[in-house]
Amino acid sequence: MKASRRELLLGTAALGAAAIAGNACNEKPKLPEDDPRYQGLLFLVPIEARTVDAWIEQLLPADHPPGTPGARAANVLLYIDKQLAQKHFTTIARGVRRAAVILQRAAVAQGAAHFADLDAPAQRVLLERLQQNQLAAFAEKTNTAKTFDTVLLLALEGYLGDPSYGGNKDQIVWRALGDSPACPKPLDANAHRHGHHE
Amino acid sequence: MKRFGTDEVDVCIIGSGAGGGPLALTLARAGCSVVILEKGPWYKAEDFTHDEIAISRRDFFVPYPSAEPHLLSRKQGDPLEPSSLGWTANCVGGGTVHMSGYVFRLHPEDFALANRYRGIPGHTLADWPITYQELAPYYDMVEREVGVSGKAGEYPFEPPRAGPYPFPPLAFNPLAARVDDACKKLGLHPFQTPRAIVSSAADGRSACVYCNYCGSFGCEVNAKSSTAASVIPKAIATDHCELRDGCMAYEIATDKEGRATAVRYITKTGERVEQKARVICVAATAIESARLLLASKSAAHPDGLGNKSGLVGKNLSFSTLAKVYGALERAALPDAERADHPIHFLQRSLQDDYFVKGRKGYDKGGTIVFQLAHRSAVYTAERLARRRTPLLWGEALKREIFRAYKDVIELEAEVFGEFLPNPHTFVALDASTKDKWGLAVAAIHVDNHPEDVAVSRVLADKARAVLEAAGARQLGSEAVGGTTFVLQHGTARFGDDKKTSVLDRHCKSHEVPNLYVTDGSFMPSSGGVPSTLTIMANSFRVGAHLAALRRNGALR
Numbered sequence A: 001m002k003a004s005r006r007e008l009l010l011g012t013a014a015l016g017a018a019a020i021a022g023n024a025c026n027e028k029p030k031l032p033e034d035d036p037r038y039q040g041l042l043f044l045v046p047i048e049a050r051t052v053d054a055w056i057e058q059l060l061p062a063d064h065p066p067g068t069p070g071a072r073a074a075n076v077l078l079y080i081d082k083q084l085a086q087k088h089f090t091t092i093a094r095g096v097r098r099a100a101v102i103l104q105r106a107a108v109a110q111g112a113a114h115f116a117d118l119d120a121p122a123q124r125v126l127l128e129r130l131q132q133n134q135l136a137a138f139a140e141k142t143n144t145a146k147t148f149d150t151v152l153l154l155a156l157e158g159y160l161g162d163p164s165y166g167g168n169k170d171q172i173v174w175r176a177l178g179d180s181p182a183c184p185k186p187l188d189a190n191a192h193r194h195g196h197h198e
Numbered sequence B: 001m002k003r004f005g006t007d008e009v010d011v012c013i014i015g016s017g018a019g020g021g022p023l024a025l026t027l028a029r030a031g032c033s034v035v036i037l038e039k040g041p042w043y044k045a046e047d048f049t050h051d052e053i054a055i056s057r058r059d060f061f062v063p064y065p066s067a068e069p070h071l072l073s074r075k076q077g078d079p080l081e082p083s084s085l086g087w088t089a090n091c092v093g094g095g096t097v098h099m100s101g102y103v104f105r106l107h108p109e110d111f112a113l114a115n116r117y118r119g120i121p122g123h124t125l126a127d128w129p130i131t132y133q134e135l136a137p138y139y140d141m142v143e144r145e146v147g148v149s150g151k152a153g154e155y156p157f158e159p160p161r162a163g164p165y166p167f168p169p170l171a172f173n174p175l176a177a178r179v180d181d182a183c184k185k186l187g188l189h190p191f192q193t194p195r196a197i198v199s200s201a202a203d204g205r206s207a208c209v210y211c212n213y214c215g216s217f218g219c220e221v222n223a224k225s226s227t228a229a230s231v232i233p234k235a236i237a238t239d240h241c242e243l244r245d246g247c248m249a250y251e252i253a254t255d256k257e258g259r260a261t262a263v264r265y266i267t268k269t270g271e272r273v274e275q276k277a278r279v280i281c282v283a284a285t286a287i288e289s290a291r292l293l294l295a296s297k298s299a300a301h302p303d304g305l306g307n308k309s310g311l312v313g314k315n316l317s318f319s320t321l322a323k324v325y326g327a328l329e330r331a332a333l334p335d336a337e338r339a340d341h342p343i344h345f346l347q348r349s350l351q352d353d354y355f356v357k358g359r360k361g362y363d364k365g366g367t368i369v370f371q372l373a374h375r376s377a378v379y380t381a382e383r384l385a386r387r388r389t390p391l392l393w394g395e396a397l398k399r400e401i402f403r404a405y406k407d408v409i410e411l412e413a414e415v416f417g418e419f420l421p422n423p424h425t426f427v428a429l430d431a432s433t434k435d436k437w438g439l440a441v442a443a444i445h446v447d448n449h450p451e452d453v454a455v456s457r458v459l460a461d462k463a464r465a466v467l468e469a470a471g472a473r474q475l476g477s478e479a480v481g482g483t484t485f486v487l488q489h490g491t492a493r494f495g496d497d498k499k500t501s502v503l504d505r506h507c508k509s510h511e512v513p514n515l516y517v518t519d520g521s522f523m524p525s526s527g528g529v530p531s532t533l534t535i536m537a538n539s540f541r542v543g544a545h546l547a548a549l550r551r552n553g554a555l556r
């Protein structure tokens, strides 16, 4: 009888961590891109996802103002990835992929292994240049300014939009703002009619 | 709903929005068989959620430029670029479904502006062939049948009206008192903004529940007076009106004599169908109606239907737009004003400068509408980002977003002004670009007249002074001298002279005796107010004319 995929998976798990660790010298080194957050996305491959994740955290950084969630806490990456996978975003998705490559190249040129490994100020410098169309290192024309703006707008949607799309996880941002688009209960309009004149 | 099939009906109307809906109701009540063709889907109130992404940031109301592009040149000489600007809507009810519903009458002087501004070069204004008095009863009719809330007699510049509004004014936020006081300090005369939203239940529609999601959203309780919530259900209830949604009209067929015989359209499933009708009424917006007429070429109409004058698509006008804003610091407000009041409407407008006092030469001003900034979160954040070039992001943007919700209440003023028609603002058919059906698209050429831009600045400064006097700080402005693309007029202007107009005073083509156009196309000047109330009133007026023809056995 052929083992089902599920059994195989369970079997591997049953071998235990020790068995895998024992084999470590045969394993490829674990890459930051192997982070489970970057696996199984619809459009972005892990190395791009890691770039975009760092990028959007700079667009909407945590703790400014203090205690407020950033893009990462709101799952904005998941939102953006889902949007980019949609047919009508094909051109935009291509632009984001290109921009991720451009950022990664620029980071490598500075001696970093990955854009996300740069410290925050260095990431911001590259993003500013991306926004001003000053980073495209390729011969072909790439309007990274337009892509930057689109990613910003998508990030705002993922941050502040309806949680059903994967962003604004558990309404974390609406809760932080103290406002949500829920319809208030029908009012006793007469109680409020004419504001405070009556 | 009654089904007519494709045999000849009395009237076929293209477009179910402001220009099509009132006409349909009038004709159906008169016993005419009416078929409405509407290219967009038929949403129900329960489809209108507050999901900002789905409802106001995708193609729920307006098609993607990849599917149905417009081509737009924003300034004389600029290249044409694909754009979604110039679409009002794509659904049953048209733009009236997701409008804010600020509805004002024109003023009597608006009907004779060409005469008034003879001495100003560079515009192509024309006087209207009718007067305010002729339109006024139909304004009353819109306010009643469609549903408008307001308070008559509050300010000295109010256009004449026969009586009170049929629906009492909507409730408003206590901050309105600040705007009142500020205006009074400046010697101005604020009034409660009339709204196409019912303040009390009527015709099976709920009264407004003050959810604060009007502009760019549909109304989930049918309190907003879209044609889809008001006149269309009433027309269908007569059993004389059929509405076919998802039906894109692409050509009006004519016979050898040049009379219109049928509308050709593509259904949801891609079928091509021909609907015969005695009378054909086009109400697809000033831009799309011009496109359809220009695309309907035949031996009798080689330059497009009813276009011997060459004026179809010319004289396009919009409304000039300016937006001014300022912040009230919550901490500095008295308790009663500081908290989030459940009612977000501010409901104050000004028309003191409908004609700008003391301005020499061109003095046509407009209307200032005050409001609290919309609370849609993505929209709010996007607006804050766009206040800087390049767009704001990072810590600074996040601080602005949280400040907008926590620390301040933002007051806004929108300024609507006359858009002077001119030779460089027009719609043409562009066969080099095709929509998803393979049809040539509308190319929109825009150029602003320096005088209307200058007046927009004057009004923006006035609005700014009011906001400042109301205690707002960190004042700023957006789009001064800008254009409101959803307010469209002029592309088939009416008039008594067939050399200088496309339609006669009844909005009938000068050349095609059974063709009418009833959206904003007929308007030879845009007015200093948003124009939807006028388009609806005129639609009722044309309907009354056609109904009279029918009674006399002359509808053909």
Ligand SMILES: Cc1cc2nc3c(=O)[nH]c(=O)nc-3n(C[C@H](O)[C@H](O)[C@H](O)COP(=O)(O)OP(=O)(O)OC[C@H]3O[C@@H](n4cnc5c(N)ncnc54)[C@H](O)[C@@H]3O)c2cc1C
Pocket: B014, B015, B016, B017, B018, B019, B020, B037, B038, B039, B040, B088, B089, B090, B091, B092, B093, B094, B095, B096, B097, B098, B099, B100, B101, B102, B103, B104, B215, B216, B247, B248, B249, B250, B283, B284, B285, B286, B288, B289, B292, B486, B487, B488, B518, B519, B520, B530, B531, B532, B533, B535
């Ligand atoms: C967000 C927003 C806010 C607004 N706020 C205000 C406001 O506060 N006050 C105000 O006065 N106005 C406002 N407006 C403007 C208002 O919507 C328009 O003035 C009004 O709808 C124009 O009427 P119309 O008949 O020309 O077009 P519409 O009402 O848009 O109707 C045209 C209809 O024709 C259909 N159509 C087009 N082409 C075809 C075709 N070939 N075949 C079949 N059907 C076709 C369209 O789908 C549409 O449903 C707003 C508009 C928007 C979008």
